[in-house]
Structures are given as C-alpha cells and as structure tokens.
Amino acid sequence: MAASGKKKIYLSPPHLGEAELKYVQDAFSTNWIAPLGPHVEGFEREVEQFVGARAAVALSSGTAALHLALRYLNVGPGDTVFCSTLTFVASANPILYVGAKPVFIDSEPETWNMSPFALERALAEAKSRGNLPKAVIVVHLYGQSADLDPLVQLCEAYGVPLIEDAAESIGATYKGRSSGTFGQFGLFSFNGNKIITTSGGGMLVSDNVEAIDKIRFWATQARDPAKHYQHSEIGYNYRLSNVLAAIGRGQLTVLNERITARRSIFEAYQETFGEVPGIVFMPEFPSSRGNRWLTAITIDPEITGVTVAEVLNRLEQEDIEARPIWKPMHLQPLFQDCEYYTHDEGESISDRLFENGICLPSGSNMTGEDLARVVHVIEKCLKKVVQI
Numbered sequence: 311m312a313a314s315g316k317k318k319i320y321l322s323p324p325h326l327g328e329a330e331l332k333y334v335q336d337a338f339s340t341n342w343i344a345p346l347g348p349h350v351e352g353f354e355r356e357v358e359q360f361v362g363a364r365a366a367v368a369l370s371s372g373t374a375a376l377h378l379a380l381r382y383l384n385v386g387p388g389d390t391v392f393c394s395t396l397t398f399v400a401s402a403n404p405i406l407y408v409g410a411k412p413v414f415i416d417s418e419p420e421t422w423n424m425s426p427f428a429l430e431r432a433l434a435e436a437k438s439r440g441n442l443p444k445a446v447i448v449v450h451l452y453g454q455s456a457d458l459d460p461l462v463q464l465c466e467a468y469g470v471p472l473i474e475d476a477a478e479s480i481g482a483t484y485k486g487r488s489s490g491t492f493g494q495f496g497l498f499s500f501n502g503n504k505i506i507t508t509s510g511g512g513m514l515v516s517d518n519v520e521a522i523d524k525i526r527f528w529a530t531q532a533r534d535p536a537k538h539y540q541h542s543e544i545g546y547n548y549r550l551s552n553v554l555a556a557i558g559r560g561q562l563t564v565l566n567e568r569i570t571a572r573r574s575i576f577e578a579y580q581e582t583f584g585e586v587p588g589i590v591f592m593p594e595f596p597s598s599r600g601n602r603w604l605t606a607i608t609i610d611p612e613i614t615g616v617t618v619a620e621v622l623n624r625l626e627q628e629d630i631e632a633r634p635i636w637k638p639m640h641l642q643p644l645f646q647d648c649e650y651y652t653h654d655e656g657e658s659i660s661d662r663l664f665e666n667g668i669c670l671p672s673g674s675n676m677t678g679e680d681l682a683r684v685v686h687v688i689e690k691c692l693k694k695v696v697q698i
C-alpha cells in the first residue's frame with residue numbers, strides 16, 4: 311500500500327488489453343518464440359502503413375535504431391552531429407557510440423522543440439569553419455512535432471541528412487503527415503513508458519528501402535548469405551523478438567484510442583489550469599497534432615508563488631508520480647565539453663523550460679478519479695497564493 315493509503319498514480323504506465331493478448335497467444339500456439347518470426351514482419355508492414363513510410367525495421371530499442379541510422383550515414387570519429395538539447399539522453403548517446411561529438415541546439419518558445427534560428431546559426435558557423443555536421447537529430451518532444459518545414463529546408467540547403475527522433479511522437483502529425491517521415495530516417499520507441507509499448511523495442515523507418523535492408527542485415531549479426539556462419543562486417547544483436555512484435559501489433563490497433571485518451575487528459579488539465587496566470591501548457595503548433603504523450607506545463611514561481619519542486623513534493627506525498635521536464639543535454643555532466651547554440655544569443659529557452667517545467671500523470675488508463683486526485687493536489691499548492 312502506498313504511503314498516502316491510496317493507489318499509486320504513475321506518470322505513464324503501460325496500457326495493454328485483449329488485442330495484444332490475442333497476438334501473443336498466437337506467437338505461443340505457433341511456438342514462434344524464437345527471435346524472428348511472422349509477427350516481426352507483420353509489425354514492420356503495419357507501422358509502415360500507419361505512418362506512411364516505404365520501409366521499416368523492428369529493433370530492440372529506439373536507441374538501437376538511432377545507432378544504426380548514424381552508422382548508415384557513416385558518422386564516425388572526428389565528425390559532429392547536431393542534436394536537440396531538450397530531450398532524453400538516448401537521443402545523444404548513439405552519437406558517442408560511433409565516436410562522434412554532439413553539438414546541442416536550443417528549443418524555440420513556440421514548439422519547445424529545435425529552434426530553426428539556433429540551427430541556422432550553428433550550420434552557418436560550421437560551414438564557415440569547414441566542418442558541417444554529418445547529421446541533424448531533431449526530437450519531437452512529449453509527442454509534439456517540431457516546426458519541420460524550416461528545419462527540413464535548412465538541412466537541405468546545407469546538404470545535411472535529417473534524422474527524426476520520434477521516440478515519443480508516434481501517431482503525431484505535422485501538416486497532415488506522420489511524425490518520423492520527414493527526415494532520411496525516423497525512429498520510434500516502444501519502451502514501457504511510451505504511448506504504445508512492447509515492454510522494450512523500437513522501429514526505424516525510411517523511404518530508402520535499401521538503407522533499411524542494410525540496417526536489418528547489421529541488426530541481425532551481419533550474416534553473409536551463406537549456409538555456414540560467415541561475416542564480413544560488424545553486426546549487432548538488435549532485432550525485436552517475435553513475441554514482443556506480437557504485443558506491438560496489438561498495441562498499434564489501439565494507438566488512435568490511446569492518442570484520444572491522452573489528448574483528453576491534456577484538455578482536462580488545461581480546462582482547470584489553462585487560465586491560471588503563470589502556468590503555460592506546452593503549445594500545439596498550428597497545423598500540427600500531437601499525441602500528447604505527456605502533459606507538460608511550466609509554472610512561473612514569481613507569478614504563482616509556487617515552484618515546480620514544491621508541486622513535485624506534494625504530488626509525491628500523495629503517491630502521484632510526476633517528473634521535471636528533461637534536463638537539457640548541454641547541462642549534463644556527460645556533455646560538459648560540447649558546443650551549444652541558443653535560440654537568441656544570450657538566452658537559452660531550454661534552460662528556462664527545464665527550470666519551471668513539469669510533466670503531469672498522463673497515462674491513457676487514468677480514471678476520472680485519478681485525474682481528480684492530481685488536480686486537487688495541484689490546486690492546493692496554488693491556493694496558497696492565488697485564487698482559482
């Protein structure tokens with residue numbers, strides 16, 4: 311039993327049902343527990359269809375997907391890769407795996423995602439120094455698409471491949487097109503806390519069928535086509551198993567429902583706190599539609615008289631899990647020597663979002679009662695100072 315005597319409310323717990331069980335039962339009854347099998351292929355084709363990509367490869371994680379995309383783009387020692395700073399560390403770690411160096415790019419206030427202004431300055435400077443990056447990794451934070459048009463245009467103008475880290479944004483759209491299909495590569499994650507999950511897993515998508523075939527080959531231990539085991543390149547054990555792909559196929563059938571549920575949770579929070587001075591909800595950029603994986607807000611302590619730390623503490627006392635917004639990569643000890651480009655010279659947007667940002671419980675299986683409990687705790691924090 312939780313300390314408050316009440317049921318624990320999690321930030322984003324898995325949400326599985328009958329459809330998943332049906333696919334998993336099939337994997338069991340056909341004894342297809344060996345890693346590869348028909349559900350892996352089925353899952354790949356269904357994700358291709360869902361997002362509108364020509365090719366997809368199912369992998370053991372989103373991190374593995376990004377690692378192999380970087381390898382395909384020939385990123386190595388001495389190279390740089392530009393990456394959104396406001397993200398989870400898995401967006402940047404694969405840059406280190408291949409021996410390259412990340413350069414971090416700030417957010418813009420309109421989307422909280424990569425700032426085209428910062429990217430433009432970074433690209434212009436890199437060009438003048440003669441060391442353009444080997445790739446740009448754009449993250450779609452908390453299920454909300456970045457403003458892709460100017461970012462894509464900049465990458466094209468400078469001839470730098472774009473990778474979309476869509477780990478959090480499957481099912482989100484930008485101008486009607488799926489998140490993850492604008493760059494040379496897009497990756498999704500099916501980790502346990504994401505909007506749909508296979509307990510662990512990922513997918514790399516692209517319109518470059520050859521690239522995905524090559525990556526599938528590397529991910530399957532790079533076996534040369536021979537009866538005996540023969541290898542001429544370094545391979546990885548990065549494929550998704552048939553059982554996990556079975557869960558993924560089931561989850562994909564309910565993805566639209568999950569998005570509807572998460573969006574209505576966001577709206578419920580917004581109805582309660584949307585008008586409170588000093589509280590800002592993560593914006594939904596015009597002509598984009600987020601999956602609202604997590605409801606993220608900022609709380610200005612000067613206006614509300616309440617800090618995010620206080621709200622987090624009060625929620626924790628009531629056995630409610632909430633989290634600060636990701637700590638930007640340029641502030642991480644791991645990346646202390648890396649370059650960083652801000653949105654405006656002298657003003658870092660991501661620092662401010664991190665200072666005042668909080669992610670609220672957003673699970674698609676949250677009940678109305680759960681939601682009321684969360685809202686009540688936050689109201690109590692705010693009532694100290696403002697009338698709502």
Ligand SMILES: *Cc1c(COP(=O)(O)O)cnc(C)c1O
Binds near residue numbers: 475498512
């Ligand atoms: C979850 C996540 C990843 C990593 O995905 P895994 O499947 O856990 O390896 C990468 N980038 C972002 C932004 C994420 O949120």
